[in-house]
Amino acid sequence: xxxxxxxxxxxxxxxxxxxxxxxxxxxxxxxxxxxxxxFETELAGQYRCSRMTVNKALSALVQEGLITRRRKAGxxxxxxxxxxxxxEIQDFAMxxxxxxxxxxxxxxxxxxxxxxxxxxxxxGLPHGARVLHVMCRHSIGERPVAFEDRLIALAAVPAAADxxxxxxxxxxxxxxxxxxxxxxHTIRACCADASLARVLDVKPGEACLVLHRRTWxxxxxxxxxxxxxxxxxxxxxxxxxx
Amino acid sequence: xxxxxxxxxxxxxxxxxxxxxxxxxxxxxxxxxxxxxxFETELAGQYRCSRMTVNKALSALVQEGLITRRRKAGxxxxxxxxxxxxxEIQDFAMxxxxxxxxxxxxxxxxxxxxxxxxxxxxxGLPHGARVLHVMCRHSIGERPVAFEDRLIALAAVPAAADxxxxxxxxxxxxxxxxxxxxxxHTIRACCADASLARVLDVKPGEACLVLHRRTWxxxxxxxxxxxxxxxxxxxxxxxxxx
DNA sequence: GGGGCGGATACGTATAGACATAACAGCACG
DNA sequence: CGTGCTGTTATGTCTATACGTATCCGCCCC
Numbered sequence: 001x002x003x004x005x006x007x008x009x010x011x012x013x014x015x016x017x018x019x020x021x022x023x024x025x026x027x028x029x030x031x032x033x034x035x036x037x038x039f040e041t042e043l044a045g046q047y048r049c050s051r052m053t054v055n056k057a058l059s060a061l062v063q064e065g066l067i068t069r070r071r072k073a074g075x076x077x078x079x080x081x082x083x084x085x086x087x088e089i090q091d092f093a094m095x096x097x098x099x100x101x102x103x104x105x106x107x108x109x110x111x112x113x114x115x116x117x118x119x120x121x122x123x124g125l126p127h128g129a130r131v132l133h134v135m136c137r138h139s140i141g142e143r144p145v146a147f148e149d150r151l152i153a154l155a156a157v158p159a160a161a162d163x164x165x166x167x168x169x170x171x172x173x174x175x176x177x178x179x180x181x182x183x184x185h186t187i188r189a190c191c192a193d194a195s196l197a198r199v200l201d202v203k204p205g206e207a208c209l210v211l212h213r214r215t216w217x218x219x220x221x222x223x224x225x226x227x228x229x230x231x232x233x234x235x236x237x238x239x240x241x242x
Numbered sequence: 243x244x245x246x247x248x249x250x251x252x253x254x255x256x257x258x259x260x261x262x263x264x265x266x267x268x269x270x271x272x273x274x275x276x277x278x279x280x281f282e283t284e285l286a287g288q289y290r291c292s293r294m295t296v297n298k299a300l301s302a303l304v305q306e307g308l309i310t311r312r313r314k315a316g317x318x319x320x321x322x323x324x325x326x327x328x329x330e331i332q333d334f335a336m337x338x339x340x341x342x343x344x345x346x347x348x349x350x351x352x353x354x355x356x357x358x359x360x361x362x363x364x365x366g367l368p369h370g371a372r373v374l375h376v377m378c379r380h381s382i383g384e385r386p387v388a389f390e391d392r393l394i395a396l397a398a399v400p401a402a403a404d405x406x407x408x409x410x411x412x413x414x415x416x417x418x419x420x421x422x423x424x425x426x427h428t429i430r431a432c433c434a435d436a437s438l439a440r441v442l443d444v445k446p447g448e449a450c451l452v453l454h455r456r457t458w459x460x461x462x463x464x465x466x467x468x469x470x471x472x473x474x475x476x477x478x479x480x481x482x483x484x
Numbered sequence: 485g486g487g488g489c490g491g492a493t494a495c496g497t498a499t500a501g502a503c504a505t506a507a508c509a510g511c512a513c514g
Numbered sequence: 515c516g517t518g519c520t521g522t523t524a525t526g527t528c529t530a531t532a533c534g535t536a537t538c539c540g541c542c543c544c
Contacts, residue, residue: 013527028460029421039494050529055495056301063305071495072537179271189431189449189473207431207449218270231431255497281524292499297525313525314507 014049018057026066026077035077037067092138092145093172101141105169108199109135112154112161123151123224124214130154132161134170137199143230144200150225156217171225174215178222186212192231202231256291260299268308268319277319279309334380334387335414343383347411350441351377354396354403365393365466366456372396374403376412379441385472386442392467398459413467420464428454434473444473 012020025031038046043054058075061067069075096103111133120127132152137144150170152160157178165173188210197204209229215222254262267273280288285296300317303309311317338345353375362369374394379386392412394402399420407415430452439446451471457464 015527027421027423032421041494050531051495052530053528055497056298056527058495059298060301060305063302069495070537071535072493074494179269179274181269187429187451189451189471191433191447191449205433205447207433209429209431209451229431257497283524292501293525294500295498297527298497300525311525312507313505314523316524 014047015053015056015060018043018047018049018054019060022057022061023064023066031077033077033079037075037077039074091172092140092169095145096140099140103138103140105136105138107134107136107165109133110164115151119151123153124221125151125153125224134165136165136169138169145230147196147199147228147230148225149228150223152223153221156220156222174223178217180215180217180222181219182216184214188212190228196228200228200230206231256289257295257298257302260285260289260291260296261302264299264303265306265308273319275319275321279317279319281316334382334411337387338382341382345380345382347378347380349376349378349407351375352406357393361393365395366463367393367395367466376407378407378411380411387472389438389441389470389472390467391470392465394465395463398462398464416465420459422457422459422464423461424458426456430454432470438470442470442472448473 022031022037031037040051040054040058044051047054058067058069062069066078067075068078092105093103113131113133115123115125115127115129115131117127120129123131125131130153132154134148134150134152136148136150138146138148148169148171152170152174154161157174159177160170160174163170163173168176189207190210192200192202192204192206192208194204196202196208197206200208202208208231211227211229212225213227214224264273264279273279279285282293282296282300286293289296300309300311304311308320309317310320334347335345355373355375357365357367357369357371357373359369362371365373367373372395374396376390376392376394378390378392380388380390390411390413394412394416396403399416401419402412402416405412405415410418431449432452434442434444434446434448434450436446438444438450439448442450444450450473453469453471454467455469456466
């Protein structure tokens, strides 16, 4: 069922054509939300194919959230879930490569500790949990672009205790080694205080973007990170379709 | 094929079980990226079902981006596209309902105009295009939560010219009436200047989150909006899985 | 008039079989 | 030695059929 996702150079399969035709009529506004689309049997007649072929196309549209289906009632164009957007979080190294500038990071702090009560609650970890605390600055060219403040739960990632992160930044290291099954993002704005301003080379009081991310694996916390982007030089971008 | 997305209260179909089993092994890290998953015929044997049944489950996994398939070679666990996150943008009215507080909005400005050169470029519209310019404040309870500054291209949405937006805020109105096929988000931080501080009831200089969204329909711009969230009271949250 | 019942309907799921196609592997021939 | 042919294999696609099941709609009876 990946045909409709690929460039339509290859001659589309029948299922793919049905899928594309209906998708076009929906996104073009031809069939607004709530429209009842033809029954499986009707479509099967129109395309001179079996009901299963139509069914595969419609099932794919359900999976994409474009239609909903009810027994006996029929298939209907779904309400657009516009409030969901695919947000692409920047990878600093990639961003630097795109700008043709060198990327580097510096480890500012690196310590093993046990969490106090307040810190444990903030991180969603049990009181006294052993964690690795890493602080790190990312730079593109000569300008700092972000400050990263991260806790890694050693219960979930024991190997992190032996890692210095001097060659690979902690985010990249974790992505490569640890699977994750759930995550949560929070994005907010804050004003840079004196120490943050110094680290990021911005004026004190300048607005910064803070991305807070918590990651779990099979219900157990893996890592908690605050990434503070340097002032108005940085922003997050996302492009998406319904 | 929507079974695996629903709560598993209903007894899962065979296709759904195969789907879930494989999905679990992938997200659990049991089968890391690149692992070849059993052939369709093998799985059909294991589950004592026909190849079509397995095929439907695997097709759904392809659509979700969890696996890739190559003829003759087999099916493989895909590289995780971790940098994609589903970001849920808050709907003010819904947020207010959740807090059991009244929501209301006020139209602060409402004018028909033609775009100057600079404004047209910023909005991605042709110079001289007729637009509706609306500014609006959203409040939950008695506190303002966001300031909305929106341009609506009348070429794409002629009906907007006759709408006062006094009952329905412009964002909601557009969502209900106009289909869209592409959008772009930019999130950045800014410091509130004097007028913004007054509108949002925050201290001048306080950091605010700005969500800039441009929407197209069939390649033609529909609307451009800046939503400025009131200081540190507001933030964006997203929860997601690989 | 209204409430319950049953039939018709449209989707949900699964089967078995068929042929097409891409790709790999091994063999043979130049 | 490498190049091309061919057979095997796994997926891709489609058909025809079957039965389950939720739901709608209209009929009938009270």
